[in-house]
Amino acid sequence: MTVAACASAPMTPADNEALAHADGLVLQGCLDCLLDARALYAGLVTRRASLAVLERLFETDLLIALRDKELALSADSALARAGAVARRLPRALEADRYLRLVAIVPPDNIGTPQHDRDAFIRRQQDAARGLHGDLAWLQAGVLTGPFRLYLTVTLDCSYPVQGGRFQFLPPAVLRAKADSSPPLVAYRLATCMLPREDALRSLRARVPRFVETSIFLGEAELPLVQYNGPGKAAPLLAEAYRAFPESPTVAVLSGRLYQAAGDCETALHYYDETLWLASGHEEALLGRPACLTALERAPDAIAAAS
Numbered sequence: 001m002t003v004a005a006c007a008s009a010p011m012t013p014a015d016n017e018a019l020a021h022a023d024g025l026v027l028q029g030c031l032d033c034l035l036d037a038r039a040l041y042a043g044l045v046t047r048r049a050s051l052a053v054l055e056r057l058f059e060t061d062l063l064i065a066l067r068d069k070e071l072a073l074s075a076d077s078a079l080a081r082a083g084a085v086a087r088r089l090p091r092a093l094e095a096d097r098y099l100r101l102v103a104i105v106p107p108d109n110i111g112t113p114q115h116d117r118d119a120f121i122r123r124q125q126d127a128a129r130g131l132h133g134d135l136a137w138l139q140a141g142v143l144t145g146p147f148r149l150y151l152t153v154t155l156d157c158s159y160p161v162q163g164g165r166f167q168f169l170p171p172a173v174l175r176a177k178a179d180s181s182p183p184l185v186a187y188r189l190a191t192c193m194l195p196r197e198d199a200l201r202s203l204r205a206r207v208p209r210f211v212e213t214s215i216f217l218g219e220a221e222l223p224l225v226q227y228n229g230p231g232k233a234a235p236l237l238a239e240a241y242r243a244f245p246e247s248p249t250v251a252v253l254s255g256r257l258y259q260a261a262g263d264c265e266t267a268l269h270y271y272d273e274t275l276w277l278a279s280g281h282e283e284a285l286l287g288r289p290a291c292l293t294a295l296e297r298a299p300d301a302i303a304a305a306s
Contacts, residue, residue, distance in 0.1 A: 028183050037060050038057065041056050055142075069107045072278065086099060104158075113280045128159045157193055160193075211240060252278075268288060
């Protein structure tokens with residue numbers, strides 16, 4: 001249900017064209033696509049103050065916050081922007097409920113120190129217990145279907161019931177939706193729990209800007225590095241690092257790559273960077289003394305292990 005905005009100037013043909021372009025960028029789903037869409041929506045809101053555009057801007061800020069979490073980046077700025085937009089939306093939309101659901105999504109488990117992630121999930125236990133009702137509400141929400149499905153899948157993947165089963169969407173339904181979903185949703189379905197390499201490759205072919213796929217495809221190659229060398233994983237993670245240099249997920253996977261390849265000098269660089277981005281990251285803390293030992297820097301290894 002969308003209520004006409006008060007004192008909103010009519011949309012011009014150019015505005016409608018910009019709105020359609022922004023909507024298409026959101027459905028493409030990559031972080032750069034979402035950021036470009038947000039800029040278009042924000043420009044339209046400045047000129048027209050249309051409620052429909054405000055809703056799209058709100059959705060996009062929430063999607064950017066979710067992607068930040070998926071990259072182990074801080075989502076605070078995106079959530080703050082979404083909160084500012086929420087204050088301009090009608091109460092019937094229940095914007096605060098969408099904000100709360102996005103806020104309880106945990107950060108990525110690879111780039112986030114396990115201690116921090118466990119503490120985050122413990123703090124959300126009460127909210128997670130009522131999640132089935134929230135997910136049912138989400139299905140009938142007033143925001144667009146792709147956004148609501150993205151958030152539903154994210155929450156299902158973040159808080160599965162015992163045995164890894166989804167709370168709300170059965171696996172068969174998820175698979176069916178994956179085949180018919182826009183790239184935005186297909187990406188989230190393909191990265192839920194166990195990433196699907198075939199789906200990610202297909203997605204990258206559909207949306208060449210979707211560099212996030214390289215993180216998962218590069219990670220999938222890491223177990224083979226000690227046998228086949230870094231040839232397949234290295235260019236994928238290098239591309240991801242160029243796109244997301246502040247992501248501890250990309251940094252620690254790069255450290256893991258070069259440690260497995262026997263290049264501990266390079267691995268140390270990435271482990272140090274991981275710790276700068278995510279202090280206390282357990283894998284980086286363990287990787288440093290192992291690499292220092294391999295480099296025959298025993299005093300440094302002992303200090304690092306201490």
